[in-house]
Amino acid sequence: MKVLVCVTxxxxxxxxxxxxxxxxxxxPAFVTALVNEADLCAVxxxxxxxxxxxxxxxxxxxxxEGEADEALRSxxxxxxxxxxxxxxxxxxxxxxRSVAAxxxxxxxxxxxxxxxxxxxxxxxxxxxVGPVLAAMWGVACVPVGRRLSASGSTxxxxxxxxxGIVERVEVDLPAVVTVQVxxxxxxxxxxxxxxxxxxxxxxVVVPSSLPPSRTTVxxxxxxxTGAGRSLELIEGGPAAVAAxxxxxxxxxxx
Amino acid sequence: MTRSLVLxxxxxxxxxxxxxxxxxxxxxxxxxxxxxxxxxxPHDLIEAASLVGVTEIVTVAAPGSDRDHEQALAAxxxxxxxxxxxxxxxxxxxxxxxxxxxxGHLLDLGVVTDAIxxxxxxxxxxxxxxxxxxxxxxxxxxLDASRPGLVLVRPSTWEAAEPGGSPTxxxxxxxxPESRVRSVELVRPSGDVDLTRAxxxxxxxxxxxxxxxxxxxxxxxxxFGAALGSSRPIVDAGWLPASHQVGQxxxxxxxxLYVAFGISGALHHLAGMQNSQTIVVVNxxxxxxxxxxxxxxxxxxxHDVVEQLNLLA
Numbered sequence: 001m002k003v004l005v006c007v008t009x010x011x012x013x014x015x016x017x018x019x020x021x022x023x024x025x026x027x028p029a030f031v032t033a034l035v036n037e038a039d040l041c042a043v044x045x046x047x048x049x050x051x052x053x054x055x056x057x058x059x060x061x062x063x064x065e066g067e068a069d070e071a072l073r074s075x076x077x078x079x080x081x082x083x084x085x086x087x088x089x090x091x092x093x094x095x096x097r098s099v100a101a102x103x104x105x106x107x108x109x110x111x112x113x114x115x116x117x118x119x120x121x122x123x124x125x126x127x128x129v130g131p132v133l134a135a136m137w138g139v140a141c142v143p144v145g146r147r148l149s150a151s152g153s154t155x156x157x158x159x160x161x162x163x164g165i166v167e168r169v170e171v172d173l174p175a176v177v178t179v180q181v182x183x184x185x186x187x188x189x190x191x192x193x194x195x196x197x198x199x200x201x202x203x204v205v206v207p208s209s210l211p212p213s214r215t216t217v218x219x220x221x222x223x224x225t226g227a228g229r230s231l232e233l234i235e236g237g238p239a240a241v242a243a244x245x246x247x248x249x250x251x252x253x254x
Numbered sequence: 255m256t257r258s259l260v261l262x263x264x265x266x267x268x269x270x271x272x273x274x275x276x277x278x279x280x281x282x283x284x285x286x287x288x289x290x291x292x293x294x295x296p297h298d299l300i301e302a303a304s305l306v307g308v309t310e311i312v313t314v315a316a317p318g319s320d321r322d323h324e325q326a327l328a329a330x331x332x333x334x335x336x337x338x339x340x341x342x343x344x345x346x347x348x349x350x351x352x353x354x355x356x357x358g359h360l361l362d363l364g365v366v367t368d369a370i371x372x373x374x375x376x377x378x379x380x381x382x383x384x385x386x387x388x389x390x391x392x393x394x395x396x397l398d399a400s401r402p403g404l405v406l407v408r409p410s411t412w413e414a415a416e417p418g419g420s421p422t423x424x425x426x427x428x429x430x431p432e433s434r435v436r437s438v439e440l441v442r443p444s445g446d447v448d449l450t451r452a453x454x455x456x457x458x459x460x461x462x463x464x465x466x467x468x469x470x471x472x473x474x475x476x477x478f479g480a481a482l483g484s485s486r487p488i489v490d491a492g493w494l495p496a497s498h499q500v501g502q503x504x505x506x507x508x509x510x511l512y513v514a515f516g517i518s519g520a521l522h523h524l525a526g527m528q529n530s531q532t533i534v535v536v537n538x539x540x541x542x543x544x545x546x547x548x549x550x551x552x553x554x555x556x557h558d559v560v561e562q563l564n565l566l567a
Contacts (some may be wrong), residue, residue, distance in 0.1 A: 013387040015541055026391065097359050124386045124393075125521045126367045128355035135326075135356035140324065140434035143352045144503060156438070159321075160503050161348050164443030164489075164496025168319055170436045180503070181522070182490035214364030214398040223385060223392045223546070231535070231545060234552040241552040242562030245513055245534060248550070249478050250455055251508045 001150060002055035003046040004078065004112035006103055006133070007039040009061055009071040010123040023219050029146070034068065035074045038118025038181035043078050045148050045179050046116055047187070053150060057081040059110055063091060063102035069202050076197035077189040090208045092213045098129035103129070104136045105207035112174065114155065119144050119178045130178035141176040142169060146183035256285035256374070259339035261330055262303060263349055264320050269302045272345030272407070275413035279372050279407050280343045281307035281415065283380075288337050289421070292316045292329040300423055302393040305415040311427045312337065319441075323352035324433040330357050332428040339402055341380055346406035346525075348503065358404050364397035367406040368525070380405070388543035389524050409494025409506045410529045443497040451483050454511045457483035457500055457527070461516020461537060461556055465493040471515060474560050477567035483507065485523045501526035515556040 011031040018027045044057045058080035060066035065087055072083040086106050092098040107115060115137070117130040127143070134141030148157045153173045158166050160180055189197070235239045258280035261271040273289075280287045286309045291299050296313035303311050312333065318325040331354065334342060334466075344350040346368045358365035364380075370392075371383035379399040385408075386393050396535035449455060456475040462468055468488065475482045483500040484493075502506055502522040512530035517523060519535075519542055527533070528547050535548040538555050545551045552559070 011387065013390050015390075015543075015546075017387075017390060026387070070454050096355055097365070100359075120522075123523060124384070125389075126355070127351040128358075128365065128367060131352060131355040132359045135359045140457040141352070141356070142435055143323075146322070161321065162503060163505055164499060166441040166496075168438040168440055168445075170440070171434060175434075182486055212263055212362070212398075214358075214362065214401050214403075215366060216396045216398075217393050218381065218395045218396045221392050222388055223393075229547065231548050232550050234550060238554050238558035238562045241291075241536060241554050241559045242566055244550065244552075245536075245563060246478070247510055248513075248532060249454055249480065250532065253479060 001050055001053035001114070002059065002110070002112045003049055003056070004059050004061055004110055004115045005039070005042050005046045005108060006117040006129065007043065007060050007071050007075045008036050008121055009064065009067055009203040010035050010036045010121050012123070014141060020219050024217050026027065026220065031075050033070065035071045036118050036121050038120060038122070038179060040075060040078065040186040041181060041183045042118050042179035043075050043080060044186040047079055049114070049148055049150055059084065059112065061086060061103055061106045063087060063132045064093065072189055073200065075196045076185055076200055077194040079189050083200060083202050085202050085204045086190060087204060088210065088211050091207070093128065094217045095213045095215055096126050097211050098213055099133050100129050100132035100136060101210050102207045103133055106205050107133070107137055109205055114173055115176045117176070117178050117181050127178070130176050132135045132175035137176065140171050141175050141178070142171055143178045144180050145177040146180045235248060256283055256337070256340045257337070258283060258285065258287050258290045259333060259336060259337045259340065259342045260287060261333070261344040261346050261350070262291045263287055263347060264291065264299065266320065267293065267295065267298065269299055270345065270347070271414060272347060272409045274305055275412040276343045276345055276407050277305050277307050277407065277415040278412040283374055285358065287308065287310055287488060288339065290333045292326060293320065296425070302417070304419045304421055306419040307415045308419050308421040311382065311421050311423045313423070314428050315425070318433060319351065319437060322436070323349065324435065325430045327357055328430050329428050329521050330405055331360060332426065334361055334402065336426055341403040342533065343405050343407060346408050353505065354404060357566045363402050363404040365404045366395050366397065368408050369405050370411050371406050372405060372407070378387055388433050388521055389528065389541060390517055408525055432489055436547035443495055445496050446495065447481055449483055449498070449500060449505045449507050451553055452481035452507070452509050454478065454480040455483045455500070455507060455509045456480040456513045456515065457485070457517060458488060458515050459485040459517030460487050462488065467557065468493045471560055474567060485517045485520070514544055515560065517544055518542045
C-alpha cells in the first residue's frame with residue numbers, strides 16, 4: 001500500500017506582530033515555523049496503515065519553496081520512506097486550489113492508493129486542500145477522519161461532525177482523507193530516522209499547469225483585541241480571581 | 255442588482271442556526287437572496303426557511319443523508335447554474351467544508367472559508383475578512399469580480415435572520431449521484447450536556463493536567479450551576495465525552511459567561527466560543543492567545559483558582 005501524505009509548514013505568530021511592507025504577510029521576524037499538528041497525525045495514520053498492510057511505503061509531499069523542506073524533514077523523522085516537494089513560480093500559497101494543483105502533480109507522478117492531509121492548517125484553517133485535491137484527482141474525499149483501516153481496496157474509517165457525532169464509513173481506494181487533529185499521538189522517530197531525515201534527498205516536482213487564482217489576500221491587520229473587548233486583569237492571587245469569577249457567575253444568574 | 259445564493263444546512267430534518275445567520279450576511283450585501291434547501295423532505299422546511307430578507311426559496315429533493323457531501327456538491331453545482339448568483343454563501347461547518355472547495359474548483363469560483371465579515375465597496379469586488387493566526391490577525395481577502403464568489407461564514411458571527419418573510423417558492427429537479435462514501439453506522443454521543451442552552455460555561459483545557467483534575471472542575475462547575483465545557487485535547491484524551499467539546503468540531507456556544515481554565519486558544523476552540531457575552535480566561539501562561547479575546551483575565555495556576563472557587567460555592 002502506498003500512502004501519500006501532504007504536510008505543510010504553519011506559522012505561530014508572536015503576541016506583538018508587524019507585517020511586510022506590502023501588508024500582505026506577517027513579517028518573518030514575528031513568526032515561528034513548525035509542522036502542522038494535524039499533518040503529523042496524518043503521517044502517523046499512514047505509517048500504521050502501511051505497517052498493517054505489511055508492505056508499501058509512506059511518501060510525503062509539501063507544496064512550497066525551500067522552507068517546505070523543513071516541514072518535510074521534520075515529518076520524515078517519524079519514519080516515512082521519502083519526501084517530494086512540489087513547486088513552481090505562480091503557485092499561490094494562500095490559495096488552497098493553487099496548492100492542491102501543485103500537490104496534484106505529485107499525485108500523478110506517484111499514483112498512490114491513498115492521499116492523506118491534515119484536517120486544516122492550524123494557522124489559517126481553510127479546510128480546503130483535501131477536498132479540492134480529491135476533486136482534481138476525481139476520487140472521493142472523506143473529511144475529518146480518524147481510525148483508518150484498509151482491507152484490500154476498501155478503506156474503513158470514522159468521520160466526525162459537530163457535536164460529537166461520528167459516522168463510520170467505507171470508501172473504495174484510491175481516495176483522499178483529511179485526518180482530524182488529535183486523531184492519534186504521532187510517534188517520535190528513532191535516532192536513525194532523524195539522521196536519515198536530515199540527509200534525505202528531496203526531489204522537486206514542477207506542476208505543469210496551475211488554475212487561475214480567484215482570491216487575493218489584499219491586506220492583513222492586527223485583530224482588534226477580541227472584537228472590541230478590553231481586558232481587565234485580576235491581580236491579587238487565586239482567592240481574588242475566584243472571588244471575581246464567583247461575582248460574575250452570580251451577576252448572570254441573578 | 256446583486257444576487258446571493260445561500261445554501262441551507264439541514265441536520266436531522268431541521269434548519270441549522272447558521273443558515274439564518276448566512277441569510278443575514280447575504281442580505282447585508284443587498285439585492286436578491288435565494289435560499290436553497292436540499293434535503294429529503296424540503297417542503298417540511300418552507301416555513302422555517304421563510305426568513306426575513308429571503309426573496310426566493312428553491313428546494314431540491316435529495317434522497318441521501320444530511321452527511322452526504324457528494325450529493326450536496328452535485329445539488330449545489332446545479333443550483334449555481336440555475337440561480338446564476340454573484341455570490342454563494344453557506345456556513346463554515348464540517349458538512350459545508352466537505353464540498354465547498356471542490357465546488358469552487360469545479361465551477362471556477364473564488365472561495366473564502368471561515369469568514370467573519372463581508373462587504374462590497376461601491377461596485378468593487380466582494381471582500382471577506384478571515385481571522386487567522388489564533389485570531390491575532392485579520393486578513394482581508396478580495397474575490398475576483400469576474401467570477402461568482404463562494405463564502406463560508408463562521409457560525410454565531412452574524413445575527414440570525416428572523417422568521418416571517420414571504421419569499422416565493424419553487425423546486426428544482428436535480429439528478430443526484432450515489433455517494434462513493436458509504437455510511438456504515440452513525441454514532442451519536444451520549445448526551446449528558448447541552449452546552450448551547452447554558453448561561454454559564456466553565457471550560458477546561460490541556461492545562462487541567464489529568465482526568466482526576468477534570469472531575470474537580472466538574473464538581474465546582476456543578477456547584478455554581480455552570481455547564482462543563484472543554485477544548486478538544488481533553489476529549490481526545492478520553493477525559494470527557496465529545497458532547498462537552500467547544501469548538502469547530504464540537505459545539506459553537508454563546509453563553510452569557512464563558513470561563514476558560516487552562517485553554518490556550520487554538521483556532522478551532524476560539525471559533526466555537528469567541529462570541530460569548532463575557533469571556534474570562536485563567537491561564538498560567540501570560541502569552542496564551544485566548545487572553546486577546548477575554549474581557550477578564552488572570553495569569554494564575556488554575557488548580558489554585560478552582561480550589562478557592564470551591565470554597566466560595
